[in-house]
Amino acid sequence: MQEAQRIQGVQIAEGQRMQSQQAAGQQFLTQMQENRTTMDLNAAAGQKQQAMANQASAAQAQAQAWGGAISGVTGMIGAAAPGLDSQ
Numbered sequence: 001m002q003e004a005q006r007i008q009g010v011q012i013a014e015g016q017r018m019q020s021q022q023a024a025g026q027q028f029l030t031q032m033q034e035n036r037t038t039m040d041l042n043a044a045a046g047q048k049q050q051a052m053a054n055q056a057s058a059a060q061a062q063a064q065a066w067g068g069a070i071s072g073v074t075g076m077i078g079a080a081a082p083g084l085d086s087q
Helices: 002-080
Strands: none
């Protein structure tokens, strides 16, 4: 009878060990998935920030182009009509 109880105790202990190992494995898989999700979110945020910076840079370049065009037009008008300044 003692042998049967010893075997049952060993089986229970082995079952607990297996259950603990399975839980640890599941926890590891869950943590890895969370890490990948976080990396994906960080990458998407970085892409969004880069797109916003590109948009701001394009708007600034456009404003400079308009300023240059207006300056060029007024310079041409001034050069084409030199007598208008003295009147």
